[in-house]
Amino acid sequence: MHEYSIATEIYDSAIRVAEENHATSVSAIELEIGELAMINCDQLTFCIESIVKGTLFEGAELKIAEIKAEIRCGCGYTGKAADDSMRSYLICPQCNAPAELIRGREIIIREITICT
Numbered sequence: 001m002h003e004y005s006i007a008t009e010i011y012d013s014a015i016r017v018a019e020e021n022h023a024t025s026v027s028a029i030e031l032e033i034g035e036l037a038m039i040n041c042d043q044l045t046f047c048i049e050s051i052v053k054g055t056l057f058e059g060a061e062l063k064i065a066e067i068k069a070e071i072r073c074g075c076g077y078t079g080k081a082a083d084d085s086m087r088s089y090l091i092c093p094q095c096n097a098p099a100e101l102i103r104g105r106e107i108i109i110r111e112i113t114i115c116t
């Protein structure tokens with residue numbers, strides 16, 4: 001399962017940060033997930049909750065914020081892509097040229113709240 005490997009990566013990064021900061025427990029984890037990251041947030045939550053059982057992260061509140069996709073085009077346009085369908089996400093609504101995706105595929109740990 002795709003979400004399970006993502007959850008493992010998130011956990012590995014988060015536990016490293018928590019240990020570096022001498023955490024005794026973790027009360028919250030905030031994630032930012034791009035809408036094009038192809039992540040099912042419910043499944044991701046489920047995977048993370050099963051991974052953290054018995055760790056510093058057990059019982060931590062998991063918050064997930066979705067990041068809207070954003071593009072940048074050579075014509076100077078920055079913002080939402082032309083259409084919501086996956087195929088045309090990267091088309092500039094101003095000039096119809098292919099544009100560069102600048103946000104929307106990221107999987108970021110924004111904040112970890114620890115107790116020391």
Ligand SMILES: [Zn+2]
Nearest residue numbers: 073075092095
């Ligand atoms: Zn354009």
